[in-house]
Amino acid sequence: MEGLCQQTNKQVHEVQSYMGHLETSDKESVHLVENEIQARIDNIFSNLERLEILSSKEPPNKRQSAKLRVDQLKYDVQHLQTALRNFQHRRYRREQQERQREELLARTFTTNDSDTTIPIDETLQFNESLQSAHRGMDELIGSGTNILAGLRDQRVTLKGTHKKILDVANLLGLSNTVMRLIEKRAFQDKFLMLGGMAVTCLIMFLVVQYLT
Numbered sequence: 001m002e003g004l005c006q007q008t009n010k011q012v013h014e015v016q017s018y019m020g021h022l023e024t025s026d027k028e029s030v031h032l033v034e035n036e037i038q039a040r041i042d043n044i045f046s047n048l049e050r051l052e053i054l055s056s057k058e059p060p061n062k063r064q065s066a067k068l069r070v071d072q073l074k075y076d077v078q079h080l081q082t083a084l085r086n087f088q089h090r091r092y093r094r095e096q097q098e099r100q101r102e103e104l105l106a107r108t109f110t111t112n113d114s115d116t117t118i119p120i121d122e123t124l125q126f127n128e129s130l131q132s133a134h135r136g137m138d139e140l141i142g143s144g145t146n147i148l149a150g151l152r153d154q155r156v157t158l159k160g161t162h163k164k165i166l167d168v169a170n171l172l173g174l175s176n177t178v179m180r181l182i183e184k185r186a187f188q189d190k191f192l193m194l195g196g197m198a199v200t201c202l203i204m205f206l207v208v209q210y211l212t
Helices: 002-022 030-056 060-106 114-211
Strands: none
Touching: 002 030, 002 060, 030 060
16 A cells, blocks of 8 residues: 555656646647646546555555545645636636637727627626626625624623612512511511510619609
């Protein structure tokens, strides 16, 4: 497995160096470079399939490390495959634009040629569609902003209401405490008054008995 892994890693680096030749290749040779890179990438994928099988047969203490190496190689080659496809897509689009421009320049028009309005109409319709899409996105963003602002306002209102509820609850709790203290003090004062009246009656009784 070690030899195949090193070979595959070497192939990945070779493909990376080949990728630099794409931008500098002319129109006649760029297809050859693309085909060469794709063939090398396909070969790497084939090696990776074998490496996955071999890594699963490694001893338990080496299996995880081997799997990580295979996953890293797989990530690298997938990145290269994506880069190649992106380059091909850009090249196809550039070549298509060049063909359309050449066809437009080579085309001859007459005064009453109704076809001359078709490209202009298509362009206007495309621009109008883009503007409509931009307006729709702006409206959607505006609606989302208004919704977020409303939610923030509701949050502030709810926080204020919650604070008022806590204040009222604290005030009610304080009032209940004060009422209990007043009731307790009134109960104590009642006993003090009754005791004082009893003591006063006793003193008056003793005075009357003493004087008589």
